[in-house]
Amino acid sequence: MGYRDWKWWALWWNHLFLLWRTIDAQTRYSIPEEMEQGAVVGNLAKDLGLGLSVIYDRKLRVASEAGKQYFSVEAGKGELVVNDRIDRETLCGQSTSCVLPLQVVMENPLQLYRIEVEIRDVNDNSPSFLKSDHVIEIAESTVVGVRFPLESAEDPDVGSNGIKTYTLSKDDCFTLKVKEIENGRKIPELLLNKSLDREKKATHNLILTAMDGGSSVRSGTSKITVHVLDNNDNRPLFENSIYKVSVQENSANGSFVVTTKATDIDAGPNGEIEYSLGVHTPPAVLSLFHIDAVTGDVFLKKQLDHETQSSYRIDISAKDKGSPKMEGHCTVQVDVDDINDNAPEIVLTSKPSPVREDAPRGTVVALISARDLDSGDNGRVTLQLPKRSPFTLKPSFSDNYELVTSGSLDRESFSQYNIEITAIDSGSPPLSSRKTIPVSITDVNDNPPIFTQPSYNVYLKENGVPGSILYSVSAADVDFGENAKISYSILDSRVQDVSVSSYVYINSDNGSIYSMHSFDYEKLKVLQIQVQAKDQGSPSLSSNATVHVFILDQNDNAPAVIYPSSAALGSLSHQRMPRSAKAGHLVTKVTAVDADSGHNAWISYKLAEATDASLFAVNMYTGEVRTKRAVSEQDDSSQRLLIEIKDDGEPVQSATATVSILLEDGLHEPILDLRHKMPEPSKKTGRITLYLILSLASVSVLSLLTFLILAVKCVRNSRSSGSCCMGRTDCDDYKNPNRNLQIQLNTDGPIKYVEVLGGDMLSQSQSFRSCMSPMSPMSEYSDFTMIKPSSTTDFNEVISVLDASLPDSTWTFESQQVSTKRSTPSPIQSHHAYRRRPECIFHEKWNKDLLILHFLFWRWIKLFV
Template sequence: ITKRMEHRGWGWQALWWHHFFLLWSTTDAQTRYSIPEELEKGSLVGNVARDLGLGLSDIFVRKLRVASEAGEQYFSVDAGRGELVVNDRIDREALCGQSASCLLPLQIVIENPLQLHRMEVEIKDVNDNAPTFLKSDHVIEIAESRVAGVRFPLEMAEDPDVGSNGLKTYTLSKDECFTLKVKEIENGRKIPELVLTKSLDREKKAVHSLFLTAVDGGNPVKSGTSKITINVLDINDNVPQFENAFYKVDVKENIANGSFVISTRAADVDEGPNGEIEYSLGVHTHPSVLELFYVDAASGDIYLKRQLDHETQSSYRIDISAKDKGFPKMEGHCTVQVDVIDVNDNAPEIILTSKSTSVPEDSSSGTVVALLSVRDLDSGDYGKVTLQLLKTSSFALKPSFSNNYALITNGPLDRESISDYSIEVTAKDSGTPPLLSTKTIPVSITDVNDNPPVFTQRSYNVYLKENGVPGSILFSVSASDLDSGENAKISYSILDSKVQDVSVSSYVYMNSENGSIYSMHSFDYEKLKVFEIHVQAKDQGSPSLSSNATVHVFILDQNDNAPAVIYPSSAALGSLSHQRMPRSAKAGHLVTKVTAVDADSGHNALISYRLAEATDASLFTVSLYTGEVRTKRAVSEQDDSSQRLILEIKDDGEPLQSATVTVSILLEDALHEPISELRHHKASEPSKKTGRITLYLILSLASVSVLSLLTFVILAVKCMRNSRSSGSCCCMRRSDSDDYKNPNRNLQIQLNTDGPIKYVEVLGGDMMSQSQSFRSCMSPMSEYSDFTLIKPSSTTDFKEVISVLDASLPDSTWTFESQQVILWRLPHIKALCISSLQRDLVPPPSCSPCLTNASTAKSWMRRCDDLHTFTENTKGKPI
């Protein structure tokens, strides 16, 4: 055991001395601590944080740790106090053997950013080992013929301790024939020799028992004892003598097993068996030597049994014994030193000192990715190593000190292009031929949020039928993000915007995970035709990135509105319209005109009229597209005086929508037309009445004229008062403060007539802009001169107007002949449509409530456009 420890100690001693002198020559200054061996776990070595100029918080933040080159982790850092403490039992003898100096090199690795500091811990010897002998009992045979002064080498004791704690001296128990002589050889080693001081007399004492004690210089002193038994022999009195007492040979470590090492020779002057010599390894030979060498018993040649290794042990000491065959046997001794010569048989070893092998993709050039060190167990030039990278331009190696390197970035990184690198590092020594080793270092590029989500399109068009089911999906948008992890997780949202002064979130909502857009309620084309949804895709990075897209939603019209009759007015007159016509009417006489509108658009709003039922179908006809009811032939005496017509009004949609109106016509022998100064009265047939009737007619005409004049005087006075109070004229546009744009507007009076139906329009300026207007409804009967002037307002309910007229006039006045609309004015959109639809001057509805709201006005404008197109396609056929 002692020889094995000695062998291991010498190996560690040589290895650490080699590293020590190499590091000492390349490092300007290093931190060194000194501690005794065998300290308990947790014992203080030194304050690393203070010596490196670090705060206690830096130990946690920067992840300070200890890396040992010896392979065992003997030390650790107390993170709470920044102290280097003993992590495991340290046996100096196991580490450094008999070396005078025992240094443990340490690497202090600090991450974030990566730094490497080198330290040394000197392990001081303590007297923890007592001297020991390989054998506790040793037998020596000495012939009685040996003369005094002969020396017999004894077994040397082994003490792993060094310095003053090592082996100091030997002592021998008292004996009258023997004394002890201590011989000092190279390296300060001491060999005990037994000296015969007095001739032996076997007849007096055949056996001598002695005790050899080895004492060290420690405090307290430790010792070891070996028993020596001396058997006194007779006769053979010549000892074999070697040619040289010391042999030395150099052998390369790659020498083959069984190779010859060296030859030793001894001679014995005795004759016969007493002069025949046998060679053998000494009885005190260390087991490690016995495993490697053997000696030929006849020739004394030494051979190699196993492969040598310079890195394990560079030198061996072999004791050779030569014994004769006499009785008693005589024995001679010599020493052989075998020095093992190094060859380049160890490839360099690359050691990854740091653990982190990932780097953010936005790292600047020169960022430390990993720390490397390289070592070669060979010596001299064989141990000089160069390090280089293979096939990479994004990384480089930066030397630090000794054989330590830093792997750094050498340019910009892009995880989306390359997310993982396998960096091959090659180490090559200076031997001939050189030996190589390669290590692959995986480096992961961590993602940073440098890519915003990208929609598949910047703009989407969605076509949606009206009257859909609330909660149904409208559309799905999709975006992608080139980043990874949280940086690529996308959430969708709708940006706040207005649709008809209402937040778009009142119309739709969006699934934040998959980008699906759902309706909140059913859409009505007549109220909303198109709107925009501004959507945003946002990732979960920090800071987050986003992009926007626009979804254009177009509402498609469905035929969900039936035609609405606006003349005759069902609200004022009920579902039955009463009309009068003279029996003298000829073929083509205009009896009445039915006017209807449809809130839908396109073909869904194209209206046609049909005579569904009639008392006499041969007497009347209805225009398919205008709704005019005319006579097909002249009225005869045989025709009933009361005619009833049912007109069906249909649109062109799918499914078809329809409405009906009933017209009751009274045929009269004579029909008196009221006289009005607002139109030119055609010459009537010669009166066959009496002068009294003529007088009544003249009085009626005069009264109506006076009433009309009074009406216009009142209107002029009211206009002048309004112009003084508001700064504008009633016949002109309002000021800009009233949200009217056109500064030039003149009062226009338009007289329209067709048979018995008469109306006049008073228009304020052009019909394509908003204007101020007045409506007036007057009874045509001479005995009623009621006049109603209504100021326009966007909130005016025409149903209330009709109610006012109903309250002011008797029911008898609401006949066909008495329905004269004296003043009728719609906003510009309605006026345009009425003018387009009724350009042949058919009577408009009297104060109809169905045209008062904005949506209906817009539908009138669409009707107008559609009907104009239809008119052009039908080559001017009136519709």
């Protein structure tokens, strides 16, 4: 390797040594042009203070404002390396400074760094002349010292690598002079230092050499041929050696630029001048300008562009018509004035990232830069966003911005924003451009499922098929994806001490509710189900709705005869009646109840068969058996009645009761006979009677105290929530669960009974009736029948109390349920549940205290009956 090659490699490695500095948070590197692909520019990770893991995780990349990607980042080492061939002359032309601005972008979160890479010139271009041959004609009479401009060589390199000097081959008549003009440009001139003699030498052949100032000198040559002419010994001279003029870039084709003027002191053709553009004028200039050969006026051939080139230098030649021709030269400098003819441009440095709807203010969405090819105020750009936009632009540096959130976001209102950014320059008139940036909003689970209605009312007939669908609830969630997927479930609750899941189940996907078994209205009238709809977000959200299932009654229960007692005598009643009975005499009373409700529980009585149908009649509504006429001596002493009991349902359900009547002469009241037949009490019996009287007195006092306590509670309740008791019409609309009670004594002929009636607002009315059968001489006490509601519990304790107080009584407990519909009760209905049109209705379930009170009250009444 020679000394020259070694010197070049040393210079190259010297340029490879990276110089970087940080100014205003910017990193700058300096490298020579023409570096090999993959050459290291610098350790970007170290210079930016970033770890290698951060570079890899945050996907560090380099974006070039020049358009072509000349550099890249090696993620493994964090080094900035050359990605493509860099030709400084292509990038920066003849500019003395060549700096490539780079943007280093990192994601998650978005962050931008700006670095600069200075491209240093390398002497990789040789000087060159536009023409390899140059012919000059010089009159032999030309005086010594005259200079003739020669073609300047061009070298794309700059600085010391540009053209440094010219040399001329040796000649006795000519020497070379180099003139330096503006901007350091050097123009070679041929100096005549000895008079020419055409007869001795008519042609002079010279070699002009241009050399640059690089460490490895490069050169270019041009052949100059000088023809020596006779006569015309004066050349044209311009008034100015340099003409400066400014032209707006929007000047129309053919516009006047400048007038050049030259004079020649010769006479005749030797003094006539023709103007032309210099022979060395570049083709680009020839395509833009032309000159009038006679006047020297310069015109535009097509429109100029300040952004392409802001200044032009035009060589003008003036030749006379002498022989040989003489010529003069001048230079026209045309400066192109900028006008605002380029709209600003918006550049997305990074694509916008999706934003969560709960993103805080100041979240970076995208990186944006703005640029304008114009200069001065025409290139000063301002960015604007629409008013009331939840985004704003945060300036970064050097026309770079961050698009950040400035308000709350709601995906359910706007799932995507098309942000229109307007760029306006400061020119006159200003130009603008727009760019729409789509920003998608990702969903957050911030909305619970909402049912179509807060509660549902479902009406279901009893005795339905198990597994049938009851109802389908529906909820909607305005969120998206998994946050909007809904599953349904039934919240656990107790219905008659049984979990509600034993009654129904729900399809978790579509909200359909199915029955687990058939329902019995007589056991359950209203089923309340709490349904929950829960989404699958994280954390999940839910809402509840209430489904009220109202069981509708079907006529599935036949009337049940409670008197005569079916348990004791199989619905057969033996009655005695005196033959002296008149018409309308109450013989007995058949009592039946129906566990159904409404019309299905309306009972009617009918005399189906009779030994003598003309003697007895049955009241259709009350079941009272009375004589239709007076008993005669001819009537049979033994009468048998078959009474049919029907309800008002569809289909009709019925039952029968048989009454056997014995007609006797001289039959007196059972109680009077009993008293006459009772033996004289013994001493022991008197003592027992005394104890019994004391016990009954104690019970009476206790009953009175209980009534007083209930009265005080009723008064307190009436002050806070209205009245304690109300009429039937008021109870239909009554909403407060205040308790109401009616106890009434009925003594109709031989039938004596007490009725205690009550109801609640859930259409589950209960009534308690205590019935006493006609007294018989064979019994000291009457049969006592109590009807209780099926919903009352813990009756074993009550039964034990009652049995202890009245051991020789016969107690039976049956279910009676009465509908509280608003329809007017028929006479049949008023017979049992509403026999005396109760003034008060229960609004809660009975408890055992009230039942005991009922018994105590009956005992108290019985003392005086």
